[in-house]
Every structure is written in C-alpha cells, then in structure tokens.
Amino acid sequence: MNNINLQQLAEYIYEFCGIDYLKNLPSLESKIANRLKELGLSLWEYCGYVKVEEKERDILIELITVNETYFFREENLLNELQTVIFPKFKERIKERPLRIWCAACSSGEEPYTLGMLINETSLFSQGSVEIIASDINKKVLRKAEKALYYKKSLSFRKMPEGMTEKYFEEEGEYYRVKDEVRKIVKFKHLNMFNKNVGSEIGKVDIILSRNVLIYFDIEAIKKVVKTFNDILNIPGYLFLGHAETITSINPGFETIYTPSIFYYKKGENQV
The missing domain is CATH 3.40.50.150 (Vaccinia Virus protein VP39)
Structure with missing residues (x-):
C-alpha cells in the first residue's frame, strides 16, 4: 500500500477519535486490507470514501477498535x-x-x-x-x-x-x-x-x-x-x-x- 495514503488515513482516524496509528501503520494496513478488497477500492480512493460515507466510517471504527472484555474483570x-x-x-x-x-x-x-x-x-x-x-x-x-x-x-x-x-x-x-x-x-x-x-x-x-x-x-x-x-x-x-x-x-x-x-x-x- 501507498505509505502516504496510509499516513493520511491514520491522520484522519487520529483527528476523528484520537486513536493513534501514526506510529503503527503496518497494523492499520493489516486491519483494512480485506475491506479494501471487498470494496474494490485503492487506498487513495478509500481515504476519500470514508470521509463522506458515515456508514463506512462506522465499519472502519469496527475494524480498528479492540473489544475484548468479560464479566467481573479485575x-x-x-x-x-x-x-x-x-x-x-x-x-x-x-x-x-x-x-x-x-x-x-x-x-x-x-x-x-x-x-x-x-x-x-x-x-x-x-x-x-x-x-x-x-x-x-x-x-x-x-x-x-x-x-x-x-x-x-x-x-x-x-x-x-x-x-x-x-x-x-x-x-x-x-x-x-x-x-x-x-x-x-x-x-x-x-x-x-x-x-x-x-x-x-x-x-x-x-x-x-x-x-x-x-x-x-x-x-x-x-x-x-x-x-x-x-x-x-x-x-x-x-x-x-x-x-x-x-x-x-x-x-x-x-x-x-x-x-x-x-x-x-x-x-x-x-x-
């Protein structure tokens, strides 16, 4: 993937919700790779698409957030x-x-x-x-x-x-x-x-x-x-x-x- 576009996507995520992938671009790349294939979009196209499609932003959040938890933790x-x-x-x-x-x-x-x-x-x-x-x-x-x-x-x-x-x-x-x-x-x-x-x-x-x-x-x-x-x-x-x-x-x-x-x-x- 294009590192410049990956950097742009990481910056968008950071500005939107504070989650920092700027120092871990390979992890972000692995999380969104299958989604890009599903949509048939390049990373450059996806950077524009996710900014205008709220439903896609929700999907992106699902991909990048960690949700492992359990009852009576700690x-x-x-x-x-x-x-x-x-x-x-x-x-x-x-x-x-x-x-x-x-x-x-x-x-x-x-x-x-x-x-x-x-x-x-x-x-x-x-x-x-x-x-x-x-x-x-x-x-x-x-x-x-x-x-x-x-x-x-x-x-x-x-x-x-x-x-x-x-x-x-x-x-x-x-x-x-x-x-x-x-x-x-x-x-x-x-x-x-x-x-x-x-x-x-x-x-x-x-x-x-x-x-x-x-x-x-x-x-x-x-x-x-x-x-x-x-x-x-x-x-x-x-x-x-x-x-x-x-x-x-x-x-x-x-x-x-x-x-x-x-x-x-x-x-x-x-x-």
Whole structure:
C-alpha cells in the first residue's frame, strides 16, 4: 500500500477519535486490507470514501477498535468499588442518583457487572443509580443492548459462583442479563474525542475508562482526561486500566493508592 495514503488515513482516524496509528501503520494496513478488497477500492480512493460515507466510517471504527472484555474483570478494582467507593454514596436519593459512566463499554460486560455489584451491595433504592455506558463502535453497542451472551463464550470466564444463575436467564445456547440489571444501564453511541461529550453525558460521580488511553498519544490523553475532570462531580472517582497512569500530566486528580490497585479522585479544591 501507498505509505502516504496510509499516513493520511491514520491522520484522519487520529483527528476523528484520537486513536493513534501514526506510529503503527503496518497494523492499520493489516486491519483494512480485506475491506479494501471487498470494496474494490485503492487506498487513495478509500481515504476519500470514508470521509463522506458515515456508514463506512462506522465499519472502519469496527475494524480498528479492540473489544475484548468479560464479566467481573479485575477483581481488585471491583472490590474497591463495592466496599469503599459505593458506600460513600449510599445516602443518595432518587432526585439525585449516583451516576457512573463506563467509557468505551464494548459489548456491555463491564456496565452489567457494575449493575450486579450495585444490587449486591443493597445500598441503593430503585432508581437511585444510573450507569451510562458508551462506545464509539455501533456494532458492539447493538450487542450490548441485546444483553445476550453465548454460554460458552469467554465473557463468563471470571464469573463468580452463583452469579450466572442469579442475574441471567437461559435462552437456548445463550444467557440474557435479567431486567433488574438491564434497567440500570443506558447505552449511548459516543466518540470520547468529541467536544460535546460533557453535554452528552452530563455530570457523573464515577468514571471507568479501562484500557482506552493506551491507544492515544499524550496530547489525546490530555484532551480526554480534561473531559473526565470537567464532568466529574466532587468528590468524583476515575478508574483506568492497571497499565495506564495520568499522574505525569498533572490533570488535577489526587492519586489513591491501595495494596492492590491505584485510582484517581477529583481534588476537593476544584470547582
């Protein structure tokens, strides 16, 4: 493929959603090669085509994003949420619910896990918790909204004993998340790089954005983290992937360290 055109496509992807393939053009090339063959287009033609065809842009996003996830991922983080963070908000009433944003929620395992944890705590009354789950990939969002998962899939590889029977209904070879969990979660198609994220999501108390920033360069990270800071209430908590850190960019968060994980709190002196 023409490296100049590949560079142009990588630049377009970066400007659109912040995902950085500029330093990894061979990976981008491998992800789109079959699509170019399907369309019968050269890379030069495709660069123009994807900019004017919204449906093709959606397909491109499906090709370049990674959506591997599973229920009850990262036990230590979930335990911190359940035993330390959620109890801080137990006095919330229906008029001002606890609001949690799962950024880049993929096929829904993470927000549904949070819904199960919320139920397990018995801290909150019906209607006092909202989980907003967003992703840029429309295909995985459609799967998430269906809440239907193949029984033998890797989605269940860390499922605690008894939780499948408690929170899922059998439908042939699939399990479907029960309504008591589904009604807590609202899915939204969203580009985290969009300037309107704040108005789309609204103020929240907790953000989970795990293993997302690893695909961004430092400037894109700064932009996204500023958005996180802007929409978090005080106190507000940000959880990233275990390999991600934002301490060096001085984003206005206090780092909370525990024996097993670290996460971030929006500083009390902010407004």
